[in-house]
Amino acid sequence: MSENNYAILIVGVGGQGVLLASEIISETAMRVGFDVKKSEVHGMSQRGGIVSSHIKMAEKVYSPTIRYGQADILISFEKAEGLRALDWMKKEGVAIVSQTELIPAIVTSQKDLHYPENPVEKMREKANRVIAADADKIAAELGNPRLVNTILLGILSNYMPFPTELWLDVIRNRVKERFVDINIQAFNRGREVKLSAIEA
Amino acid sequence: MKELLSGNEAVARGAFEADVKLASAYPGTPSTEIMETIGDKFPSLYAQWSPNEKVAYEVGVGASVGGGRALVTMKHVGLNVAADPYMTHAYTGVNGGFLIVSADDPEMHSSQNEQDNRFFAKFANIPMLEPADSQESKDMVVMGYEISEIFDTPVLFRMTTRISHSKGIVELQEPTEGTNKKYVKDSSKYVMIPSHARARHIVVEERIQKLQNFSEETLLNFVEDNGSKIGIITSGVSYQYAKEVEPNFDYMKLGFTFPLPIKKIEEFVKNHDVVLVVEELEPFIEDQIKVAGIKVEGKKYFGKQGELSPYRVAEGFHKAGIIDAVKIAEIGVEKDMFPRPPVLCPGCPHRGAFMALKKAGIAVAGDIGCYTLGVMEPLNAMDTCVCMGASIGNAIGMEKVQASDKGTVAVIGDSTFFHSGITGILDAVYNNSNVTVMILDNSITAMTGGQQHPSTGKTLMGKDTVKVDIANLVRALGVKRVINVDAYDYDQVLSVIKEEVATKEPSVILTTRPCVLMPARIMDEPFTVDLELCTACSACFKISCPAISASDETNKHDRPKAIIDATICTGCTLCAQVCPPEAIMLKSQFVEA
Numbered sequence: 187m188s189e190n191n192y193a194i195l196i197v198g199v200g201g202q203g204v205l206l207a208s209e210i211i212s213e214t215a216m217r218v219g220f221d222v223k224k225s226e227v228h229g230m231s232q233r234g235g236i237v238s239s240h241i242k243m244a245e246k247v248y249s250p251t252i253r254y255g256q257a258d259i260l261i262s263f264e265k266a267e268g269l270r271a272l273d274w275m276k277k278e279g280v281a282i283v284s285q286t287e288l289i290p291a292i293v294t295s296q297k298d299l300h301y302p303e304n305p306v307e308k309m310r311e312k313a314n315r316v317i318a319a320d321a322d323k324i325a326a327e328l329g330n331p332r333l334v335n336t337i338l339l340g341i342l343s344n345y346m347p348f349p350t351e352l353w354l355d356v357i358r359n360r361v362k363e364r365f366v367d368i369n370i371q372a373f374n375r376g377r378e379v380k381l382s383a384i385e386a
Numbered sequence: 387m388k389e390l391l392s393g394n395e396a397v398a399r400g401a402f403e404a405d406v407k408l409a410s411a412y413p414g415t416p417s418t419e420i421m422e423t424i425g426d427k428f429p430s431l432y433a434q435w436s437p438n439e440k441v442a443y444e445v446g447v448g449a450s451v452g453g454g455r456a457l458v459t460m461k462h463v464g465l466n467v468a469a470d471p472y473m474t475h476a477y478t479g480v481n482g483g484f485l486i487v488s489a490d491d492p493e494m495h496s497s498q499n500e501q502d503n504r505f506f507a508k509f510a511n512i513p514m515l516e517p518a519d520s521q522e523s524k525d526m527v528v529m530g531y532e533i534s535e536i537f538d539t540p541v542l543f544r545m546t547t548r549i550s551h552s553k554g555i556v557e558l559q560e561p562t563e564g565t566n567k568k569y570v571k572d573s574s575k576y577v578m579i580p581s582h583a584r585a586r587h588i589v590v591e592e593r594i595q596k597l598q599n600f601s602e603e604t605l606l607n608f609v610e611d612n613g614s615k616i617g618i619i620t621s622g623v624s625y626q627y628a629k630e631v632e633p634n635f636d637y638m639k640l641g642f643t644f645p646l647p648i649k650k651i652e653e654f655v656k657n658h659d660v661v662l663v664v665e666e667l668e669p670f671i672e673d674q675i676k677v678a679g680i681k682v683e684g685k686k687y688f689g690k691q692g693e694l695s696p697y698r699v700a701e702g703f704h705k706a707g708i709i710d711a712v713k714i715a716e717i718g719v720e721k722d723m724f725p726r727p728p729v730l731c732p733g734c735p736h737r738g739a740f741m742a743l744k745k746a747g748i749a750v751a752g753d754i755g756c757y758t759l760g761v762m763e764p765l766n767a768m769d770t771c772v773c774m775g776a777s778i779g780n781a782i783g784m785e786k787v788q789a790s791d792k793g794t795v796a797v798i799g800d801s802t803f804f805h806s807g808i809t810g811i812l813d814a815v816y817n818n819s820n821v822t823v824m825i826l827d828n829s830i831t832a833m834t835g836g837q838q839h840p841s842t843g844k845t846l847m848g849k850d851t852v853k854v855d856i857a858n859l860v861r862a863l864g865v866k867r868v869i870n871v872d873a874y875d876y877d878q879v880l881s882v883i884k885e886e887v888a889t890k891e892p893s894v895i896l897t898t899r900p901c902v903l904m905p906a907r908i909m910d911e912p913f914t915v916d917l918e919l920c921t922a923c924s925a926c927f928k929i930s931c932p933a934i935s936a937s938d939e940t941n942k943h944d945r946p947k948a949i950i951d952a953t954i955c956t957g958c959t960l961c962a963q964v965c966p967p968e969a970i971m972l973k974s975q976f977v978e979a
Contacts, residue, residue, distance in 0.1 A: 199726065216390050216555060223519070225552035227495045233759065234932050235728035249630035250519075250552035250623070253696035255717065266723070273719045290726050294936045294946070295764045295927040299724045312717045331953065 190220075192346070193252045194241040197271045198263030199288050200234050203335040206360070207261070208239035210339060214348050214356045215243040225250035234290065236267060259345060261338055264288050265318075269305040272312060280381070281313055282341050284321040284334055315381055317341060324375050330365075333372040340376015350377070391556045393549040396520040397459070397487060398423035399556070400527025402431055405564030407454030407482065409433040410442040412805060413834035414461030415496040416550040417489035421459060422837075425846045435837055435846045438774070438805040439464035443471045443486070450484040450540075451576055453567040455531055459487040462503045463773065467806070469506070472540075476510040477586040478576050479538035479593075481567050483531035486512075489545045492666045493693040496833075498754070498773065500692070502667035507542045507644035508674075511590050513597045514542040514644035515606070516622045520554035526641060528562070529606070535565060537593055537600070542644075546666065548623040548693065598645040606641035609654060616708050617658035619651065619671060619682065624664045627699040632709060646671060648678045655680050662687065662706055666694045730759050732933040733908065733956025735873035735899035736826050739797065740767040741929055741960065742880040743824075748887060749790035751780035753807075755799035756833045757826050764928045768797070775806025782810070782819045793887035796823045800856065801831035801839045808863065814892040815864035822886040823894045826873070827856055828901040836904030860894045867893035874899055876963045902956050910957030913950055914976045919969035920947040926961040926970065934961060 194211060198204040208224055215222045220243035227238070240251045254274060260281040262268030268283035275281060283306055293299045302308060306318045319341055325333040336357065343353050354370055361369050391399060397420045401409060409431060411421045424433040436442035439460040446456035460468060465488050472486065488506065491497040507514035515530050517523040523545065530541045574582050601607060614636045618628050621640040629637070638654045640646070655661045655675075663672040663684030672684040687702035688694060703709040730737050740760035743750050744767040752758055752768035753776060761768035770780045781796035798807045803825050814821050831837040838844045843853040857868050867889060871882050879897070886893040902908040915926075915937070922941035926934050926948050933955040936946035950961070952973060962970040 200728065212390055212553060216388070221555060222390065223552055223554045225548055227547060227551060233728035233731060233756065234726075236726050247554075248626040248633070249696045250548060250554070250626065251695055253630065253700070255713070256696075267726075269720050270723050273717050275717060277717060289935050290724070291729060291927065291930045291932055291934065292727060292763060293724045294934070295924065295930065301724060308720070 191244045192242070192259070193257050194259045194261065194342075195252055195257040195271060195274050196239045196241070196261045196263070197267045198237055199267065200237050202237070202263040203332065204237045204239055204263055207335050207339060208241055210356050210360055211241050211342070213360075214353055215241070217352055217356065218348055221245060221247045223247045223250040236270075238271070259342065261342060263334065263338070265305045266302055269302060269309050272309055275313060277313065279313065279315065280345050281309060281316045282319055282338060283309065283316060284319050284338060286322050286334065317379060317381055319379050325372065328368060328372055328375070330368060333368065336369045336372040337376040340373040341379045343373070343377060344380050387558045388555050389558060390553050391520045391524070392419060392551055392553045393517065393520050393523040393545055394419035394551070395423045396523035396556050397527050397543070397545075398428065399558065400524040401457045402428040403524070403559050403561045404455060404483070404528045404531045405562055406431055406457050406531070407564070408446065408449035409457040409459070410436050410445040411459040412436055412439045412442055412464060413831050413837045414439075414464045414489070415834055416491055416547040417459045417461045417464070417487060417545075418834045418837065419550070420487060421846060425848070429847065433846050435839060437840060439468040440470060443468040446484060447471060447475060450480045450482045451569070452481070453569045454482040455564055456482060456484050457487070458485070459489070461497065462488055462490040462501055463497060463499065464488075465503055465506055467774065472506070472512075473510050474578050474583075475540050476512050476590055477578055477583055479589070480534055480540060481569070482565070483534035484540040485527060485530045485534065485543050486540060487543045487545060489547070489550045490667075491547050493547070495547055498771070500667060502670060503542075504544055504643065504670040505668070507544070511594050512540055512542050512644075513537070513642065514544055516544050516641060516643045517549055518622050518625045518639070518641070519549070520552070520556045522641065523549060524556055526606070533600075537597055539593055539597070544622075544643075546623055594645060601642050601645050601647040602649050604642050607647045607650060608639055610637040610639065612636055615659040617654055617661040618664055619654065619661060619675070620664040621671065622666065624666055624694055624699070627694050627696045628664045630696045631700045631703060635708075640671070643671065646674050648675070648680075651675055652678070652680050655682060660706070660708060662708070664688060664694070664699060664702070727762055728759060729762065729930055729932055730756065731902060732931055732954045733902040733958040735828055735897060735901070735958075736760060737765075737929060737931065737958075738873045738876050738879050738960055739824060739826055739897055740765045741876060741964070742883055743767040743795060743797070745880055746792065746883055746887070748792050748883065749784055749794040751777040751784060751794060751796045753777035753796070753798040753802050754833075755802050757797060757799055760797070762930070765930050774802055775810055778807055778810025778814060778821070778823055781821045781823070782814055782817065785819060785821045794821060795883065795887060796821060798823065798825055799832070800825060800827040800829060800841060801837075803856065804840050804854070808859070811860055811863045811865060811892070811894070819892050820890050821892055822883070823892070824883070825856060825894060825896050827896055827898055830901045830904045832901045832904060836901070857896055865892055865894050867891060868896065869893065870896050870898050872899065873897035874958050874960060876960060908956055912952040912955035912957055912973050913959070913962055913970050914952065914973045915948045915950055916969045916971060916976060917947050919967050921967050921969070922947045923966055925964050925966060929961060929964060931961060
C-alpha cells in the first residue's frame with residue numbers, strides 16, 4: 187500500500203451486503219479523485235455461495251481485479267471466508283474480519299466436511315495485521331444486524347486516506363433517510379476498532 | 387459529468403446517448419442489468435422483455451427495418467437461440483442501426499458452457515466491437531450505431547463478465563439526436579427468398595471488404611508505442627490484465643476485432659522481436675493472424691479455459707520468457723477448506739419438489755434456473771441439464787428408451803417454460819409420450835434477479851399487462867392431466883408425482899408458491915427446534931436449508947442436534963414435515979421446559 191495505490195478485497199456470503207459496502211468504498215474513492223475500478227460476480231454465486239468484490243484505486247487503474255497476493259486490505263464478512271481469501275493479501279496487508287460464523291448446510295449434512303476451528307487464529311499464524319471485529323455484537327448493541335456493513339467500513343476508514351466527512355456523506359446518500367443516524371453511529375463505532383499498537 | 391458505472395450500465399447509457407428507439411432482451415447473466423438500467427433510468431427508451439432471445443432479436447429487427455435504432459442484449463448462449471435470425475440478418479442489413487450485445491461468461495460464473503462468441507462475428511460476416519472497460523462500453527455503443535448505419539450491417543458487441551460487471555468511471559455525454567430513418571418498403575433487401583438472398587450474399591462479401599479497410603483505419607484499433615521490442619496484441623479485459631502486469635511493452639489494442647486489421651498487425655509484428663497475442667478463451671485473433679502468414683504466439687502460454695487474470699497473464703509472460711519469474715502470493719493457500727456452494731434459499735418453494743423427487747427415486751431431466759441447484763448434495767435430484775427448455779425433450783427421449791424403471795420427470799421453471807418449454811410440451815402430446823412435466827411456477831425470473839415475464843402481469847417498463855395462465859396454456863397444447871400442487875405440502879407433491887408418473891399419458895404438475903425473495907420478501911412465522919425432542923437423526927439437515935444448522939448439543943452418539951436461525955427462516959414448514967420425532971415447531975408454540 188502506498189499513498190496513491192490501494193487494492194481492497196471484500197469477501198462474504200451471498201446476502202450479507204458485500205456489494206453495498208464495495209459501492210460505498212468505490213464512490214468515496216472516486217470523490218477523493220482516484221481512478222477506481224471494482225469487479226464482482228453476480229448470478230448463481232449469490233445464492234448463499236461466496237461473494238467477492240475487488241476494488242482498485244490509483245492514479246490510473248488497469249485490471250478491475252486484484253492480482254493474487256496483492257490486496258492491501260482484506261475485509262471479510264465471515265470469519266472462515268477471511269481465512270479462505272487470505273492468499274489474496276499482501277503479507278503486510280491489513281485484514282478486517284467480522285467474527286460472524288455462517289456454517290453452510292453441506293458442512294452440517296456431510297461428515298467429512300469441517301468448518302475450521304478458530305479461523306482468525308489461523309489467519310494470524312500467516313499474517314501480522316488481522317483485526318477480529320465483533321461487528322455482529324456491535325450491530326446488536328445498536329439494534330440492527332444489518333449494520334455490520336457500516337461498522338466494517340468504519341474500521342476500514344482508519345486505514346484509508348479519506349476524510350471522515352466524505353465517508354459519511356456517501357453513506358448518507360446511499361441509505362434510506364430514517365437509517366442515516368444509526369448508520370453514522372455504526373460507522374463511528376467501527377472507527378474505534380483498530381489494530382493493537384504491536385500489530386500496527 | 388462523471389459516474390461510476392458497470393459495463394452493463396454504460397451500455398444502457400450509450401443506448402440512451404445514441405437515441406436508440408427500442409431495446410429487447412431475455413434476461414441472462416451477465417447481460418441482464420443492461421435492460422434493467424434502461425427500464426430504471428431511461429424511460430424515454432422503449433424496452434421490453436421478450437419470452438426468449440430469438441423473439442427479442444426479431445422484435446429488434448422489426449424496429450430497425452421500421453427505421454428506429456434497435457438494441458438486443460443476451461448472454462452468450464442466448465445468441466445460440468437467436469442464431470437463426472442473426473445469421474440471415476447479415477444478408478438483409480439494417481435501416482435503423484442495430485447492435486447485438488453478447489455477454490460471454492468465461493469461467494462460467496453462471497453458465498453451462500464458456501463458448502467464445504467472437505466466432506459468431508466471423509461465422510455471419512458481421513463486424514464486432516469489444517470494449518475493455520466501462521468508458522469504452524458506452525462510447526463504443528454510440529460508435530457501433532454509426533458503423534451499423536454507414537455499412538448497413540448489424541454489429542456484434544461482445545462483452546464478458548468482467549466487462550459487464552466491473553465498474554469504472556465514465557464521462558457522460560448529452561444524448562444525440564438519432565438518425566430517424568424512414569421506413570421504406572424494399573422486398574429485395576428484407577424478404578430473403580433464395581433469389582433475393584443470392585444477390586444479398588454478394589453484398590455481404592463486398593461489405594466485409596469495406597469493413598476490412600475500416601478496421602485498418604479506425605482509432606478503435608490503436609498502437610501504444612513505448613519503445614519496447616516486445617509487442618502485445620490484445621482486446622477486451624485481457625488488455626487491462628496485460629497492462630497491469632507490464633505497462634511498458636508496446637501494445638496493439640484492438641476494439642474492432644472483426645474483421646481484424648491484418649495490415650496494421652503485420653506492420654506491428656515486423657517492428658518487434660517478439661509478439662504475443664493475449665486473449666481469453668479461444669485463439670480467435672491468433673489463428674486469423676497465423677492464417678494470414680504472420681508469425682505470432684499466444685495460446686500456448688495462456689490456455690483456453692476459464693478467465694484470464696493479472697496472475698495468469700504474468701505466468702504466461704514468464705513462460706514466454708518476456709518477464710522474470712512471477713512472484714507468487716507470499717501467504718500460502720489455505721488447504722482443506724470446506725466448499726460453500728450456492729444453495730436454494732430458506733423457504734424456496736423448489737425445495738419441496740426436489741425432496742419429493744429424490745424420495746421417489748425418479749430420473750429427473752432438469753433445466754436452467756435457480757432450481758438447477760436441485761442437483762447439489764444433499765438433494766442430488768437432477769440427472770440432466772443442457773440448455774433452456776431441454777428438460778422436456780430430454781425427458782421424452784429418456785422415457786421412450788425406458789431409461790429409468792421408476793419413470794422420468796422433466797422439471798422446468800415458469801420463465802424457462804415460456805422461453806422454450808412450450809414446444810417441448812407440444813412434442814410430448816403429439817408423440818404420445820407418457821412424460822410428466824413439473825412446472826415449478828414461482829411467478830418470476832428468479833435466477834437472474836427477479837425479472838418480469840408473460841405470467842407476472844407486469845412489463846419491463848412497469849406497466850400492467852395480461853397474465854398468461856400456464857395451466858390453460860398447457861391444456862390448449864393438448865395436455866389433459868394438469869394438476870396444481872402446493873410446493874410446501876411434501877406428502878401431496880410426492881403422491882401426485884407418483885400418480886402422474888404411473889399414468890400412461892403426458893401430464894403437467896404445476897407447483898404454485900411464489901419466490902420468497904421477489905417481487906416481495908415473504909417471511910412467515912419462523913420455526914424452532916425443541917432440543918429435548920430432537921434425536922439428531924439429521925433428516926432436516928438433508929433438505930439443505932441454510933436456516934438449519936448443527937447446534938452445540940449432541941445425542942449419545944455425539945451427533946449434533948439441529949438449530950434453526952429464526953432471522954432467516956421463512957416458516958415454509960418443510961423441515962417440520964420431515965422431522966420424525968416432531969421436534970420442529972412454530973416458535974410461538976414452543977414452550978421451554
